[in-house]
Structures are given as structure tokens and as C-alpha cells.
Amino acid sequence: MKSSQRNPFVHCRFTSLVLSLTLLLITMAVKATDTDDYNLSAAMQPVAQENIFHDDEYFNWGSTIVKGKDGKYHLFYDQMPKKHGFYSWLTDGIVSRAVSDSPTGPWTKVQEVMGGRGDGYWDQYTVHCTKVYEFDGKYYLYYMSTNSGITDLTKEQLQEARSSNWKPGNLRNMLRLNQRIGVAVADNIQGPWKRFARPVFEPQLPIANQSNNVTVTKRPEGDYLMVIRGDQPDQKPHEIIRMQAALLADNPLGPWKMQHKPVVINYNSEDPEVWYDAQRKRYYNLYHAFGYMGMLTSTDGLNWQRAKHYKVADKEYVTTTGETVEVHRYERMGIYSENGKPLVMTAGIFLKNGDTHSLFIPLKQ
Template sequence: MQSINIKNKLGMWAALLITLASNTVKANNTDTYNLTAAMQPVSEENIFHDKDYYNWGSTIVKGDDGKYHLFYDQMPKKHGFYSWLTDGIVSRAVSDSPTGPWKKVQEVLAGRGDGYWDQYTVHCTKVYKFDGKYYLYYMSTNSGIMDLTEAQLDEVRHGKWKPDNLRGMLRLNQRIGVAVADNIEGPWKRFSRPLFEPQLPIANQSNNVTVTKRPDGGYLMIIRGDQPDQKPNEIVRMQAVLLADNPLGPWKMQSKPVVVNYNSEDPEVWYDEERKRYYNLYHAFGYMGMLTSTDGLNWHRAQHYKVADKEYTTTDGKTVKVHRYERMGIYLEDGKPAVMTAGIFLKNGDTHSLFIPLKAD
């Protein structure tokens, strides 16, 4: 009888431990954000065109004036869409709403010309307000000691990438830098060097920067570079993490990559304070996916991983299929996703910046 009681008690304890473990797993499983379900149809005022420029990716910042300020990438139509590598600029627009309509008010930054690391282009920008200052992160490139003629520049603008041509050279020289301002209207202070040089786990170049503040007060950056073991005539894009105590750095590369062994780019990272985890939205050349992490270092596919195909829905019920759906961004209002931005390349060859209202979860 004694042994039976002991067995019964052991069974009860085992059942209790299983229940506690199950409850702990449920408590830690906070990966519940469904971005697809939050995405709402768009109207004409959620689409931002320019007759002289290709409008592309963008960042929304709420100013001290109560208005919404949009920093967005542009490329001159006269040079073609692929002049993002040579002639990109970042401009600023203003609206009373984070979904538009937007009015362009300023061209903010362009390439600085000969003698600078950011000689050509300002592209793939992200703008943040940290502790009262504005930080504009961007990609730029240069031709080193080689002076490119106008004919050579035109070749880069319109020619396809090859590892040994001029476009290939400018691609390899891509680096991430930052400009800082006390006022959202500028002036912007730039620096003599990029923030860091490419190092393992990425190789060759750095692009597609995104930054968020960590709950411990530091900063986390995700960038896109090349996979080190790719073949000479192919490009495999991967993502890596850097950490810093200050938005200006020094930024320390972390050894574990975010994404490896398949093409992905245009990361957008943010910290979800309610769920106590990071999310990373990116495009994988055919669809949009989302990763998550509780520490910012170890990433896996989110529960609601696939966010969207290359299409969006309008308020009049139409589904618009597009050629490219890239450069996603998430605008947080009071710590919660309120708007998703994207660069849209239409099948007719035109582009626009897109602003998708997000339903509160």
C-alpha cells in the first residue's frame, strides 16, 4: 500500500511538472504578430509618385511639429532605375498623416563627389530619432583612384552587373555610413569614413541597413552583404547583426548570421516591447518574409513567416500585381506597427512609394 501511494504521488508530481512546463512554454511563446492580417487596402493617397524621379524605399519620422516627415530614396528617371548605384538621392516630404498624401519639401543628401567615400549615390536610407538627434543611415560607393568619365558612368547606369566590369567595381565598394542632425530639416553632418568595413560572416560589401534601440539601451543593426563562399559569377545575399552602445558606433559585427544560404535583402528590424522580441521583415525575391528573435542574435522564421506575395490590394477591391515589392519599412506609433512602407516597381516600368495602413493588433 505504501508503494502504491508513492507511485500515485510521483504521478501527481510528474503531471504537475508537465503542466508547469507547458504553461512556461506558452508564456514564452509570444511570437504572435500577424503582419499579413494587419495589412489594409490602400487608396490613391497612400501612393507617392514623382514625374521626374523613381520613388523608392522610405522611412517615416514624426517631427516635433506634430507632422509626419518622410525620408525616401529617389533616382532620376533620365538615368534609369538602376542609377540607384550612381545617382541616388534622399529627399524629404511632409504630411499630416503617416499614410499620406505627401508633399516633397527638400532634397536632403546626394553623393559628395571626388575624394569622398560616399562619392556616388545616397541610397537605401533609414532615418531614426534617438535621444533628441536624427540619424540618417545610408549606402554609398566610390570608384577609388579611378575617375569615371560621363560615358563610363552611363555604362554603369544602364549596363548589367558583371564581377569584372565597372558596375561590379562600384557594387563591391558599397559601404554603410551615417549623417547626424539636431533638426529634422538639417543641416546634416557627414563623416570622413563609413561606419565599418565588411567582415565575416558577410563579405565584399555592405548595404540595406536597419537599426533599432535595444531594451537594454544599446543599439542593434542588421545589414545585408554577400555570402563569403558564393561562386564568382553569382550573388548570394545574406544578413548579419552588429551591436553598439551609441548610434554612431563603434559597431561590432556578430559572428552568427541572420540569414544564410538563400537570397534575402532589405531587412527592416524593430523591437516589440509587448511581446519582448525583435522582428525582421525582408524580401526574398518573390515574396516577403518575417523572422523573429528574443535576443537579436539568434533568428528563426516567425510563426506568421510569409507576409505577402508581389501584390497589394486597393480600397476599390483590385489586386495590383507588381514586378518588384521591396525596401519595406515599419512605422511604429506609440511602440506599435501603424504603417508599412515599400518601394513598388510596376510592370509598366514606373515606381512609387507605397504606404499600407496597419490594423492595430
Template sequence: MGVRAKDTDDYNLSAAMQGVNQSNIFYDKEFFNWGSSMVKGDDGKYHLFYAQMPRKHGFYSWLTDGRVSRAVADSPTGPWTHVGVVLEGRGDGHWDQYTVHCHKIYKFDGKYYLYYMSTNSGDMDLTQAQLEEVRRSKWKPDNLRGMMRLNQRIGVAVADSIDGPWKRFDKPLIEPELPVANQVNNVSVTQRPDGGYLMIVRGDQPDQPKDEIIRMQAVLLANHPLGPWHMQEKPVVKDYNSEDPEVWYDEERKRYYSLYHAFGYMGMITSVDGLNWQRAKNYKVSDKSYLTTEGKKVAVRRFERPTIYLENGKPLVMTAGILMPDGDTHSLFIPLKQ
């Protein structure tokens, strides 16, 4: 008898994670550097698309003032050199009026697809005072930040070149649809072995009290990176607060893996068909800490926005957004042992 698909679930991401040094940390004095995603260019260099929020507006301004910038390096773990800003909110009259955040970059069939989250204030014109309130306040179901949280949608920008120009669209690519409710964010895409595409997004679990949020994840399928994307009925993660999914197809093991953070640790789930998910054999990947090349364990307040960079089908680097105990942030690049 042949080996059953479920027996191939032996990838141990935690054991693959190596120590980092200063060249694996990407920091900016004027912006909070956060989650990042990369592709290898035709020039042989690594091109990093990374989230930034202005320090002058505070960390929570990811909902109002986020932008995606690009950096370049000779190695997928850095050091990185900033090239320029790629996408920002387009302003009044656009669905992506405020912020560009929680993005992922992919190259499919010779084109670059930059998926991202944005939001707007609907028919309401925010004053500068109100905008500052959204930047600084914590979420409540009936405040302005709560309104803009509900308006989060997923879009995509497309380019023929890593340098752009980037074409955006008049409407979001993904709207909230059951089994997720209220809003959509945290997009991640991978190509299926049959040539189609699989997407995981995060939204809210429906039928929850107004003042409570349970984040849940759902899967969509499409035959083209631009869709149409078809929401699947069965959730990826339900009744469990987790976010920032990062999905990829493991060609060697013939199964999907998806990484997420669960507000205290990172966990990894797996699926053979992309529709039915379960915890991976090596489920817990990391607590809120990372190791240095000297073997020192560095505890952090947030260890989020994980992405896995694959080269030749193999996970090569994990990236993450790190919030340090002193409130500072940086983008982190963890080499993965092959």
C-alpha cells in the same frame, strides 16, 4: 511558471495590413520614388525621407545617381508634399562619391541619424560614357558596375533639426567584415531595451563563386548610434538570398522582429536577444502584391525596401518600394490595423 519569451511570438503583420487608396501612393514624374523611412517631427507632422533615382538615367541608376529627399504630411500614410533634397553623392574625393540610397531615418536622444549606402569608383575617374554604362548595365563580376557594387559602404549623417544641416563624415560607418564579405548595404537600426543599439546589415556570403551572389545578413551592436559598431559572429540570415532587413524591438512581446524580402515574397524573422534569429510564427507576410481599399489585389514586379513606422511602440504603417508590371515605380504606404 511565467510565460516563456518564445511564446510571445504572435505578431501577425500580414493580418494587420490594410487596403490602400491613391493617397497612400507617392509618385513623381521625373524620379523613380522607391524605399522610404519616416519620423514624426516636433511640429506634429510626419517627415518622410525617401529614395529617388532620375527617370532619365533608368531604374538601375540607384547605384550611381540615387538621392534622398524629404516630404511632409499630416498623416503617416500620406498624401505627401515634397520639401527638398536631403543628401546626394558628394563627388570626387569622398567615400560617398556616387549615390545615396537604401537609407533609414531615426531620432535618438534628440538627434536625427540618417543612415545610408553610397559607393565610389576608387582611383578610377569614370568618363561620362563609362558612367552611363554603369547606369544601364546589369551586374557582372568583372564590369564597371561590378566594381562599384563592391565599393558599397554604409555611412551616417547627423542633424540636430529635421531641416538639417546634416553632418557627414570622412569615412564610412560600417565596412564589410565577417561573417559578411565584399560590401555592406541595407542598414536598419533599433534601440535595445538596455539602452544600446542593434543594427542589421546585408552583405555577400563569403566563399562563393566569383560569378554568384548569395546575399546574407549580419547583426552589429553599439552603445551609441555613431558606434563603434561591433560585428557579431553569428549571421542573422545565411544560405538564403534575402535583403532589405527592417528591424524593430517589440516592447510588448519583449522580442525583436525583422522584415525582409526574399525575391518573391516578404518574410519576418524574430529573436529574443537580437543575436539568435529564427522564422517568426507568422513568417510569410506578403507575396508580390498589395490590396486596395476596394479589395482588389494588385500584382507587382517588385515589392521591396519594407520599413515599419512605429508610433507609441506600435507598428502603424508599412512602407515599401513598388515596381509595377509596366516598369513604373512608386512609394507605397500600407496602414496597419492595431
């Protein structure tokens, strides 16, 4: 007589097999959709002398590469007069333009593009932390500037503000709190550039006090994403905790709508550089955190997390002669891409001897 009862051992093995196959399929599906595999650190190549851009009279700092209609590469880069010291980025910064036949240099300076407009303008002092983009045949130069409000600074007060360390209540802090983001637009990469009467937005939650470190990218949907750096609200009077926020607009000129969710809130970071990777269908955000360079990622530009290969670099770079150059500051990073492929990483380098240069690191494809 045959039993109608199921063998419990066979049943358990069958159930276990089904669960294993299900987990395997889930794992394969996750791996198939997880495109966060870009390793920027592994792509960074050694630096030759032609990849370093130095100036005897100015501190060279962060930069943006744009390929012109003339087939040449145009570099927009921040400069501060050495006679005023490195900290004059807040008072005396200018943006200049250089050209090259290669996106890694060597570069030749051809033009000082713009600086602060003087009394009566929101961008009275400095043009700094610039980013330049071509969108639909027009060129957009985003920048940070500041002003002294209704206070007319004497030469002595201006010298104090440009050379002193930040302290709550001093003149440098006043100029720091008045930092705003503006944009200039041109039909030609050589200019002229049209500026506007007001910055593109005023600081609002989730950031507080001021805005700086702007980066913009066009989204697949056709609108535009901006990420900026401001202060974290409700911090102690004698400390600065930086954070990043996102804004959206239908036009590169705005109006820009602040998004409620911060990009970065739980650690001190600045100098975001955001681009969209069409192959991976995700955004990347390169930043520095005062000791290392890191990278975030997002599939929508609004919800961010650390990238799989988030640790990009320490404060050092390697030359083609095999030397490891340790530096004091490694900031203002940028990514130049062609045909959707990152080709060059740019950065502002502050050397331990007190000088600076703009750096152009070739990226392995």
C-alpha cells in the same frame, strides 16, 4: 490478512497522471513565455490612392517616416532620376524629404536632402537605401554609397555603370563591391546634415565584399543594434548570395562591433527592417526574399529564427476598391510605430509597366 504490496495498476495510473500534469504545466509555461504572436500579414489593410506616393521625374522607392517636433510626419525617401533608368540607384540616388499630416499620406515633397558628394569622397556616387531615426533628440540618416576608387570614370563609363547589368569584372561590379554604409547627423529634421570622412565600418566576416541595406534600433539595454546585408563568403564567381549580419554599438555613430553569428545565412534575403516590440519583448526583422516578404524574430537581437507568422506577403497588394495589384518588385520595407504600436508598413513598389511608387499600408491595431 492485508497485503503490504502496492497495486501495480493504481501505481501506473498515478504515474501517468503525474506525467500528464507535468507535461501540461510545461506546455502552459512555454505558451506563457512564447510571445511570438505578431501577425503582420493579418494587420495589413487595403491601400487607398492617398497611400501611394509617385513622382513624374524620379523613381520613388524605399522610405522612413519620422514624426517631427512640429507634429507633422516627415518622410525620407529614396529617388533615382527616370532619365538615367531604375538601375541608376547605384550611381545617381538621392534622398528627399516630404511632409504630411498623416503617416499614410498624402505626401508633399519639400526638399532634396543629399546625394553623392563627388570626387575625393568615400560617398562619391549615390545616396540610397536610407533609414532615418531620432535618438535622444538628434536625427541620424544612415545610407549606402559607393565610389570608383582611384579610377576616374568618363561620362561614357559612368553611363555604362549606371545602365548595365552586373557582371563579374565590369564597371558596375566595381561600384557594387565598393558599397559601404555611412551616417549623417542633424540637430533639426530639416538639416543641415553633417557627414563624415569615412563609412561607419568596413565589411568583415561573417559578411564579405560590401555592405548595404542598413537598419538600426535602440535596445532595451540602452545600446544600439544594426543589421546590414552583405555577400555570403566563398560563393561562385557568377552568383550573388546575400546574407545579413548584426552589429552593436553604445552610440548611434559607433564604433560598431560586428557580431560573429549571421542573422541570415541559409537563404537569399535583403532589405532588413528591424524593430523592438516592447510588449512582446522581442525583435522582429522584416525582409524580402525575391518572391515573397518574410519575417524573423529574436529575443536578444543576435539569435534569429523564422517568426511564427513568417510569411507576410507575396508580390501584390490590395486596394480599397477591391483590386489586387500584382507587382514586379516589392522591396525596401519599413515599419512606422507610435507608442510602441506599428501603424504603417512602407515599401518600394516596381510596377509591371516599369514605373515605381512608395507605398504606405495602414496596419490594423
